Amino acid sequence: MxxxxxxxxxxxxxxxxxxxxxxxxxxxxxxxxxxxxxxxxxxxxxxxxxxxxxxxxxxxxxxxxxxxxxxxxxxxxxxxxxxxxxxxxxxxxxxxxxxxxxxxxxxxxxxxxxxxxxxxxxxxxxxxxxxxxxxxxxxxxxxxxxxxxxxxxxxxxxxxxxxxxxxxxxxxxxxxxxxxxxxxxxxxxxxxxxxxxxxxxxxxxxxxxxxxxxxMNGVPRQLSLPAVGRRLAAVDGVRGVHDLHIWALDDQRIALSAHVSVRDMGAWPQVLTRLQRCAQQEFEIDHPTFQPEPMATRPLTYVPPPAPNPQGETGVIVGPR
The missing domain is CATH 1.20.1510.10 (Cation efflux protein transmembrane domain)
Structure with a gap:
């Protein structure tokens, strides 16, 4: 899956x-x-x-x-x-x-x-x-x-x-x-x-x-990229979030994409529903897209991306578990 x-x-x-x-x-x-x-x-x-x-x-x-x-x-x-x-x-x-x-x-x-x-x-x-x-x-x-x-x-x-x-x-x-x-x-x-x-x-x-x-696909001013990432990483079943991007499609619609490290790939449909609900209801993000990944074998920590950052990496955010 x-x-x-x-x-x-x-x-x-x-x-x-x-x-x-x-x-x-x-x-x-x-x-x-x-x-x-x-x-x-x-x-x-x-x-x-x-x-x-x-x-x-x-x-x-x-x-x-x-x-x-x-x-x-x-x-x-x-x-x-x-x-x-x-x-x-x-x-x-x-x-x-x-x-x-x-x-x-x-x-x-x-x-x-x-x-x-x-x-x-x-x-x-x-x-x-x-x-x-x-x-x-x-x-x-x-x-x-x-x-x-x-x-x-x-x-x-x-x-x-x-x-x-x-x-x-x-x-x-x-x-x-x-x-x-x-x-x-x-x-x-x-x-x-x-x-x-x-x-x-x-x-x-x-x-x-x-x-x-x-x-320039900037993060909408009413949102904080680290704050959204930390909240998504705290969703039940999520181990970490990385490659997180948030941008405005226009004046009304906001999009998000992220890679999500999950504890149990078999539970991904339920985790996805929780992530979507969090993004839409708490942050009014209209178009959230999440890519699941198996849990990493080594601990993850939040590391801001280096500057300059030609790969567009937005760091790693880890849930509090």
Missing amino acids: HGTQHHEHHHDHPAHGAETGTERRLLMALALTLGFAAIEALAGWHADSLALLGDAGHMLTDSLALGIAALAAVLARRPPTPRHSYGFARSKTIAAFANALFMLLLISALVWQSVQRLDAPRAVDAETVTLVALIGLAINIVVATMLSGHGHDLNTRAALLHVIGDLLGSIAALASGLLIQLTGWMPIDALLAMLIAGLIAASTVSLLRSAMHTL
């Missing part, structure tokens, strides 16, 4: 309904943002307003981010194929990573433009800026409200980050327009833009790190 034994447990937390709801919100946000960008661009062309045309371009970048997120959400629901056995759920993580990189590029461009503007201040049409900012603020509040409440989803978080960046930009533009009308001090426009860039950069880097962690 050697070989790999696994069992996949589906939490069936209204996943499908939540996913389709997220898709609808992303598509509605995309339609609203793209529609406003088109209207703003036409108004800017008619009024020969660079402020309006510039903000329309910014809204267009938000539309691109929302489009990427919506496409990824649709792809993520495709079923597994012979060549993609885990399905396409990771497309959302890839989209989040791409959108975070895109946001960093926009932030860099904004900072560069702000520095240039500080070196050579230019007159700003404060009344036009104020009007555009008010309309943009209203649109972005609506879109941000539609996308909020999905903080666990990296893909939606990345799209929301673009919208929040634009929302804060609208607030900064509104404050800038009012202050310029009151004081005439032009540098405030560039200074507020740099402040917003700094605030958004911190969230963007955090999102980028989370997406990279998932793409």
Whole structure:
């Protein structure tokens, strides 16, 4: 009774309904943002307003981010194929990573433009800026409200980050327009833009790190690899656990694989059931896979893997018996 034994447990937390709801919100946000960008661009062309045309371009970048997120959400629901056995759920993580990189590029461009503007201040049409900012603020509040409440989803978080960046930009533009009308001090426009860039950069880097962690098959942050290993090794009938790996398949599903040293190979079906129950109920691991091995002839101890560790070995964990 050697070989790999696994069992996949589906939490069936209204996943499908939540996913389709997220898709609808992303598509509605995309339609609203793209529609406003088109209207703003036409108004800017008619009024020969660079402020309006510039903000329309910014809204267009938000539309691109929302489009990427919506496409990824649709792809993520495709079923597994012979060549993609885990399905396409990771497309959302890839989209989040791409959108975070895109946001960093926009932030860099904004900072560069702000520095240039500080070196050579230019007159700003404060009344036009104020009007555009008010309309943009209203649109972005609506879109941000539609996308909020999905903080666990990296893909939606990345799209929301673009919208929040634009929302804060609208607030900064509104404050800038009012202050310029009151004081005439032009540098405030560039200074507020740099402040917003700094605030958004911190969230963007955090999102980028989370997406990279998932793409690199990192252990989910809510779990501890040694703690899970020790608990599995304490299951009745288990002598030790080694070659333990835990990773996130997507934002909702976690997988685990491990080699298990057992006392009695004949009792493996019962031991497997206990291991699966432990992984699923205590750690919410959806897809645990265990490979049984006969008990080693020499005592085992937990030894952290050496670094660097090209074999990917994760050490040996022994039960308390």
